[in-house]
Amino acid sequence: MDGAAELVFCVNGRKVIEKNVDPETMLLPYLRKKLQLTGTKYGCGGGGCGACTVMISRYNPITKRIRHYPANACLLPICSLHGAAVTTVEGVGSTKARIHPVQERVAKCHGTQCGFCTPGMVMSIYTLLRNHPEPTLDQLTDALGGNLCRCTGYRPIIDACKTFCKTSGCCQSKENGVCCLDQGINELPEFEEGNKTSPKLFSEEEFLPLDPTQELIFPPELMIMAEKQPQRTRVFVGDRMTWISPVTLKELLEAKVKYPQAPIVMGNTSVGPEVRFKGTFHPVIISPDCIEELSVVNHADDGLTLGAGLSLAQVKEILAEVIQKLPEEKTQTYHAVWKHLGTLAGCQIRNMASLGGHIVSRHLDSDLNPLLAVGNCTLNLLSKEGERQIPLNEQFLTKCPSADLKPGEILVSVNIPYSRKWEFVSAFRQAQRQQNALAIVNSGMRVFFGEGGGIIRELSIAYGGVGPTTICAKNSCQQLIGRPWNEEMLDAACRLILDEVSLPGWAPGGKVEFKRTLVISFFFKFYLKVSQILKTMDPVRYPGLADKYESALEDLHSRNHWGTSKYQDVDPKQLPQDPIGRPIMHLSGIKHTTGEAIYCDDMPVLDGELFLAFVTSSRAHAEIVSIDLSEALSLPGVVDIVTEEDLRGVNSFCLLIEPEKLLETQEVSCVGQLVCAVVADSEVQAKRAAKRVKIVYQDLEPVILTIEEAIRHHSFFQGERKLEYGNVDEAFKVVDQILEGEIHMGGQEHFYMETQSMLAVPKGEDQEMDVYVSSQFPKYIQAIVASTLKVPANKIMCHVKRLGGAFGGKVTKTGILAAITAFAANKHGRPVRCILERGEDMLITGGRHPYLGKYKAGFMNDGRILALDVEHYCNGGATLDESLFVLETGVLKVDNAYKFPNLRCQGWACKTNLPSNTALRGFGFPQSGLITENCITEVAAKCGLSPEKVRMMNMYKEIDQTPYKQEIDATNLIQCWKECMATSSYSLRKVAVEKFNSENYWKKKGLAMVPLKFPVGFGSTAACQAAALVHIYLDGSVLVTHGGIEMGQGVHTKMIQVASRELRMPMSNVHLRGTSTETVPNANVSGASLVADLNGLAVKDACQTLLKRLEPIISKNPKGTWKDWAQAAFDESISLSATGYFRGYETHMNWETGEGHPFAYFVFGAACSEVEIDCLTGAHKNIRTDIVMDIGHSINPALDVGQIEGAFIQGMGLYTIEELKYSPQGVLFTRGPDQYKIPAVSDVPTELHVSFLPPSQNSNTLYSSKGLGEPGVFLGCSVFFAIHDAVRAARQERGLLGPLKLDSPLTPEKIRMACEDKFTKMIPRDEPGSYVPWNIPV
């Protein structure tokens, strides 16, 4: 084998030659660290988030065609890139050269907030446009399926994309043959012209046109290289690994003989994650490069032969063509495979992953293998001994040695036979999320009847997700042969299949009963589908289905999204240059899209920099018997391991009520607790060494994980919270009915796209240190670092440019991580960087508190609730953190929008052996509100009324008092409710939903509307103080600094708007560099929706001070410029710098008396959602959501709509699909986007309409605006209750009229199991306690 140790590829048109490449290097760190192209981001490292998307272009010298495709740089070994052209976001456009239309439109359509996902989004859209300059909306949403965004809720990104479509602006759903543009919103009249509302947040007219001729061309040099250079095997030898890239089949076989254990890496989407997350190590990797035989596409008489090296995306394209060309009866299998390829992973993975890699990996949840198995596919193998064919059958799938590849063998191609007349093939899958989510269960099914008779001649059924690999229900199929396709056969089949495909109660992955149900529900769907086709083929012989049952067959998911935003235009009298109230783009919008916006880990590596990696506890409650650091310390590059011993005397810090320890080497109280920290000269070495630290534990009792266990053990943090109003006990005596119930709500992961990041830089003199950190609370970072280093705060400066999302998760734990990092930096006098991996981040940092709400409601038969007694229990985890404040907030907000004349609410924070839970957007309200709304829904059911009627009846009306005796004017609450009723056409749609439900048995719709009263404030005046510093320079330019953190919400943009209005100067004259303890000291935490409110008042104050000083100068020379005035002021010795201050809202709360004025004001709103559910699979689709909000006078409607929509989608995720899973031993299973599903682009409501009430005065706030960061999260529960409504309809039809208890999140599993039917009755149930489940709800 000839060695050619030179790796040649291009990045953004520039040639890269690597002589000594390390085969273990992935493209992502190479781009970021080696080439300093930091636009490409790290979000998960496993192909699941899309933050690292780049475009790969390859030239094929045989076809002379260039293929452009999106890929995840985190899974791309650079050795696989020989001859390829890589385009990163920097190569697409930049502010220094030219901005690309994609970048411009995503920014100007407000498609960025924190901006961390944005380069990946841009690259996905850009690549699509390179291939399809005028894509369809389907292609666009498909292209974005592999990209996650935690901030925007995707709607504005979709809007930006739509501007490239031919039919831009149209929903493209021609239901009833009428387009949305012709009929208005859901048949409602369109916005009236001239009513001062402005439905557009951006202006399409100003967009740069897309000109495909302007794009970077494929580097001619690479083309020549591909054409001319003799191809020979390349070998790259690294420290630990050798990479062999054969270029002919012969060389590939030789390599395989020489290294039979070496994997053949194609897309690396299976091998890569195993290496990264499971610690698998391969000393040799064989990666074939452009071997023609592996890309064959051959149409033969018996079927289609596809090369094993074709990517799944290529397979999808080929099948689409074949399906078009051939008669339907021949393409049954192709159609089913094509359908699954539409939902398999995201676009990037489908373009990287190969057909051969997919088949040979034999993942238990493989989508294609069940189908290929039932489709009678054969695998064409090759070895030095020759060719051979093996069937892709159960033996192969279970890796039975006699049916498997032999060590020297490779898979060359796959033969997929044509289907025959009277043969039907179908694919089924159900996942936690519609797109880019591994299936919980999937299946391939095939039946062959032969000519006439409707008698089963052949039947094949295979399942994924229900065993260690794909499982075939072979015996069941065998026994059904010869039977007619009728109800009796169906019944027998279900029983046989359940018997054969059995799952124990403890099966890995959990959801056992759901899986059992899916297994037969899928078969039922197949039965119905085949029956329907038989009917169309021979209506005389096959009468087919009742119309009511046909609904089981239709797909739920439409991909055509559209939305509107309605906000009030500014007063025409407002000065044109005054930006307040206008939809100004996020200040960093363009930089987000070009990748030029700098985040903490984008800062260049400093001289002598070290990396810190944490070692965490693997036990929930244990004594640490010993820690052996020797092996870790002996690894090359390891500089130190920081332990509790090092931190003696400074190992704890008290931020709130209780001090928290930094490192723990005595007794651990949760999995993920920080034990020690390895410091090494590279990230790779630090992480390798961290794995070599050996800890011996002695388990301790008790291990308390769940709220119920905490209640049993009376394990609570000190400080029960109680609120009482009226006389609850007396009221219970006079009510018509009393209802008791409870609801459990799971927690939520922040899933900010940028993981915890920090860089501590000792300054070398006077013990000074700069800490660059992704934190919402620089003052706290400064304080904890100063305390750990035993220096005064004035030596430690904390700097925050921007965060890639935070949502409350970058406060408390960040401080502890930063303190340890700073300690290491100080100890070694060298900069130390610490960036958590996604899995570590999810494990260590906790999230939203799981809740248990118990309630007792006393009500009259007409729905009036006279007494409510509620108990809240939150799962606080191992340390107090912010649990008490979260609990307090939940108790204070328990009334949501309702006047309960007699109310008692008590709350306890449970102390458990889980990582400590903390603040997350909404801070207790999303849980508390859900408990209250669930109670109302139950009351409504008891009274036989609609929940909306009971809601309205009990709502605050006009001026009233909250349970803590704060005055509330609810006029706008009622207005929001009424407006939402009207804009959503609630009554009409309620009737339509009922009609739909009466006509469809297996699909149900649900409609629900919830009101919102979100009290805003911190409960203390001091916590609401804010400061700013404004300088005017002699050229007239202005620099603003304030204490708020930019985490995507656009606070810096709003602050510049404020300065621009106050100083009456254009926004372009004002700059903002970031937040630092050096410029604004002692700033409060950025959170609680108040960042712009409070800091804006401080900026306003500073600007007014300056203007006052300058007024005499300006009036002397009114036509002068700011340069003239600044110079004149300087000449007259007038200070051009001013601090601004806001002392905080007058808020207080006395828990002794239960009275106070804890909130500054209330945000009101309402949301109405309509969903459709599939009763057989538990899938749901949000068809439409209407949101109406009272936001006072918006400072920036584009940013405000963004906050509302983003929060709503985050809330929707919380209440429906985001599910944290813990083992019975307290280990968090869900540690990445592959296991934990936040909403993706496919989850956006098909229609989303957001509108604001006309502006109202809110005297004590900044320009009468209101804080909007958090309130929208709760509105996500309108989807929860819409699903609830749909499930209730299903149950009613099935005669199940009793109470309905549904916990949150309302996942496909819960939906399916609640829609009880003959299938859920058929499955075996395990006796609780007879097995140890895989996971437990906490």
Ligand SMILES: Cc1cc2nc3c(=O)[nH]c(=O)nc-3n(C[C@H](O)[C@H](O)[C@H](O)COP(=O)(O)OP(=O)(O)OC[C@H]3O[C@@H](n4cnc5c(N)ncnc54)[C@H](O)[C@@H]3O)c2cc1C
């Ligand atoms: C984020 C993400 C999401 C995913 N989502 C889904 C999903 O929704 N549904 C689903 O079904 N799958 C999903 N997958 C799995 C994915 O389909 C597989 O990882 C992929 O198909 C493997 O192909 P590859 O080319 O990347 O394999 P590689 O990782 O390159 O190789 C995998 C294995 O195949 C062997 N191999 C490869 N080619 C040959 C050959 N020609 N001859 C012999 N052996 C060979 C290798 O030796 C190796 O052991 C997902 C994966 C990721 C990372």
Ligand code: FES
């Ligand atoms: S970082 Fe590559 S997909 Fe998440």
Ligand code: FES
């Ligand atoms: S803007 Fe998408 S993750 Fe923040």
